[in-house]
Amino acid sequence: MAHSGVHKDRGELRIHENLDELGTDLAEYIAELSEASVKERGVFAIAISGGSLIGLMGKLCEAPYNKTVDWAKWYIFWADERVVAKTHADSNYKLAKDGLLSKVPVVPSHVNSINDTVSAEEAANDYEFHVRQLVKTRTVNVSDISDCPKFDLILLGMGSDGHVASLFPNHPVLDEKDEWVTFITDSPKSPPERITFTLPVINSASNVVVVVTGESKAEAVHLAIDDVGADCLSLPARLIQPTKGKLAWFLDKLAASKLDGSQFSE
Numbered sequence: 001m002a003h004s005g006v007h008k009d010r011g012e013l014r015i016h017e018n019l020d021e022l023g024t025d026l027a028e029y030i031a032e033l034s035e036a037s038v039k040e041r042g043v044f045a046i047a048i049s050g051g052s053l054i055g056l057m058g059k060l061c062e063a064p065y066n067k068t069v070d071w072a073k074w075y076i077f078w079a080d081e082r083v084v085a086k087t088h089a090d091s092n093y094k095l096a097k098d099g100l101l102s103k104v105p106v107v108p109s110h111v112n113s114i115n116d117t118v119s120a121e122e123a124a125n126d127y128e129f130h131v132r133q134l135v136k137t138r139t140v141n142v143s144d145i146s147d148c149p150k151f152d153l154i155l156l157g158m159g160s161d162g163h164v165a166s167l168f169p170n171h172p173v174l175d176e177k178d179e180w181v182t183f184i185t186d187s188p189k190s191p192p193e194r195i196t197f198t199l200p201v202i203n204s205a206s207n208v209v210v211v212v213t214g215e216s217k218a219e220a221v222h223l224a225i226d227d228v229g230a231d232c233l234s235l236p237a238r239l240i241q242p243t244k245g246k247l248a249w250f251l252d253k254l255a256a257s258k259l260d261g262s263q264f265s266e
């Protein structure tokens with residue numbers, strides 16, 4: 001790893017020389033969390049997003065992880081999903097299925113995708129209801145300080161505008177406090193209709209990992225992590241602040257190129 005350290009209040013920073021190195025470290029990190037969670041709770045409840053993240057998780061499908069990870073114990077969720085048919089090129093489910101889930105022995109009934117036959121609003125309500133059922137049975141753990149689900153791991157990407165999941169800058173859903181899953185119909189990134197976990201759910205997770213690569217995101221990484229004053233406090237990525245869980249940033253050198261190195265220790 002090119003550089004790794006702990007930022008004074010923005011979690012762990014893992015900065016990689018290139019995408020290959022990042023992919024190796026990410027696969028190892030996820031495999032370790034899976035093992036710890038299966039040991040402690042018997043299951044691993046993981047939520048993923050769309051975008052380049054899925055490709056960067058690719059090494060999980062290769063040796064040794066394809067054989068060493070306890071795939072049968074994985075319960076897979078989406079931190080956000082585009083409201084399109086599961087067969088559509090824009091579907092985050094399809095992206096994950098083609099790039100990851102079809103290559104490892106996950107249990108099909110543990111793959112918790114959205115209802116793609118209803119409106120965005122109904123899909124969000126259905127998904128929240130579904131997550132609630134799984135919290136009842138503790139397949140998904142529950143937070144000790146609120147009634148929120150406590151996912152073992154939530155994996156996020158970040159856009160160059162600082163959005164995470166489908167939580168976009170200045171959007172009213174950033175203020176959502178009651179719902180676990182909500183919907184938008186005006187996403188600035190296509191397609192417009194999406195469902196998304198809300199901030200209280202993301203911030204209740206045991207582990208949140210944000211994976212960001214490329215120079216076009218360097219400014220947003222700087223605003224999401226460094227002390228840059230009040231202006232950026234409402235940047236969605238900056239609002240990722242797990243209450244009791246652990247936050248880790250997986251960056252490549254280009255995405256990390258505008259970070260103020262003085263604010264974290266090796």
Ligand SMILES: O=C(O)[C@H](O)[C@@H](O)[C@H](O)[C@H](O)COP(=O)(O)O
Binds near residue numbers: 051053081157159163
């Ligand atoms: O459905 C989506 O659009 C995603 O979940 C979204 O939050 C994504 O993770 C970021 O936009 C980063 O995407 P890239 O890594 O492809 O830039």
